[in-house]
Amino acid sequence: MSDEQNVIDNLDDLRRLLVSIETGGLGLEGVAGVGMATNNADGRHFVAVFDNNHKLLHARWVTDEVYETGKDMVRDGVTGKH
Known part of the structure; x- marks a missing residue:
């Protein structure tokens, strides 16, 4: 999470990240939650x-x-x- 340029600052970007996680788009294995x-x-x-x-596989900073x-x-x- 050291990439300060990669902060999620809107719900559309959060949605895109979650869809990527749910569909396997990030290539993460063993995702449980x-x-x-x-x-x-x-x-x-x-x-x-x-x-x-409960091992951290991936993380992204988000705004308040x-x-x-x-x-x-x-x-x-x-x-x-929908």
Whole structure:
């Protein structure tokens, strides 16, 4: 998560990331879940992809606004929603 240029700052980008995760577009193996989290060191928010052992597979920083407004999207997923 060191790429500061890659912060998700809108719900469309969050949706694209979630679709990519759900459809296997990122090439991650063993994905068991996706969640929003807060970095204990500095309080910044991120979306995280975990495996069955709760190991972090992938993460992206998100803005405070996306963290607050995108929680349902992360919790419920986006594939198949109309």
